Amino acid sequence: GDSVTQMEGPVTLSEEAFLTINCTYTATGYPSLFWYVQYPGEGLQLLLKATKADDKGSNKGFEATYRKETTSFHLEKGSVQVSDSAVYFCALPNSGYSTLTFGKGTMLLVSP
Amino acid sequence: DGGITQSPKYLFRKEGQNVTLSCEQNLNHDAMYWYRQDPGQGLRLIYYSQIVNDFQKGDIAEGYSVSREKKESFPLTVTSAQKNPTAFYLCASSPGDEQFFGPGTRLTVL
Numbered sequence: 001g002d003s004v005t006q007m008e009g010p011v012t013l014s015e016e017a018f019l020t021i022n023c024t025y026t027a028t029g030y031p032s033l034f035w036y037v038q039y040p041g042e043g044l045q046l047l048l049k050a051t052k053a054d055d056k057g058s059n060k061g062f063e064a065t066y067r068k069e070t071t072s073f074h075l076e077k078g079s080v081q082v083s084d085s086a087v088y089f090c091a092l093p094n095s096g097y098s099t100l101t102f103g104k105g106t107m108l109l110v111s112p
Numbered sequence: 113d114g115g116i117t118q119s120p121k122y123l124f125r126k127e128g129q130n131v132t133l134s135c136e137q138n139l140n141h142d143a144m145y146w147y148r149q150d151p152g153q154g155l156r157l158i159y160y161s162q163i164v165n166d167f168q169k170g171d172i173a174e175g176y177s178v179s180r181e182k183k184e185s186f187p188l189t190v191t192s193a194q195k196n197p198t199a200f201y202l203c204a205s206s207p208g209d210e211q212f213f214g215p216g217t218r219l220t221v222l
Contacts, residue, residue, distance in 0.1 A: 041218075098168075
C-alpha cells in the first residue's frame with residue numbers, strides 16, 4: 001500500500017542554519033505530494049505541494065522537489081527562523097484518492 | 113472568509129459521558145475527515161465522508177460515531193466505548209486530493 005517515511009525528530013537547529021527534512025514514499029502511479037506544517041496547539045496548514053514528477057513546490061522560503069527516481073520529496077530551507085519551529089508532515093493521496101497518507105511528522109526546534 | 117471551524121477549542125468531560133465535537137466548513141467541499149492526534153504522534157484517521165449521507169470508517173473508528181446530514185457539517189461523537197478519548201481532534205475538508213484543516217479541539221476526559 002501507499003506509505004510515507006519521514007526522518008525522525010526532533011531536528012534542532014540554530015537560527016539561519018540550513019534545513020533538510022527527508023521524506024520518501026511508496027505509491028501507485030505518480031500522485032501529488034504535500035508538506036503540511038503544524039504550529040503548537042493548531043491545526044495543519046498546507047505548506048507546499050507538487051503535482052507531478054520534477055515539479056518544485058515552494059512557499060515561505062521552503063522548497064521540495066518531486067523526485068520519482070528516488071521516490072523522495074525532501075523539504076529544504078536555506079535559513080531557518082525561530083518562527084519555523086513546528087511539526088512538519090509529508091503526505092500523499094492514497095491510491096483511491098479518497099484520503100491522505102501522512103508521515104509521522106518531524107518536529108523542528110530552532111533556537112536564537 | 114472561507115474556512116473550517118471547530119468548536120469548542122477545549123472540551124472537558126467526565127469519564128463515561130458521550131461528547132460531540134463540531135466541525136463546519138463553508139468551502140463547498142464534498143469530502144470531510146476526522147483525525148485523532150496524540151502527543152508526539154502523527155495523525156490517525158477516524159472517519160471520513162465523501163458525500164452527504166455517506167461516510168466510511170477510518171483506521172480507528174471504534175468508540176466514535178459521525179453523521180453527515182449537511183454538506184457543511186460533519187460532527188463527531190466520542191462515545192463511552194472509546195477507552196482513551198483524551199486527545200487532540202482535527203477536522204478537515206477537501207475538494208480533491210489536498211486537505212484543509214480546522215484549528216482542532218482538545219478533548220480531556222477527567
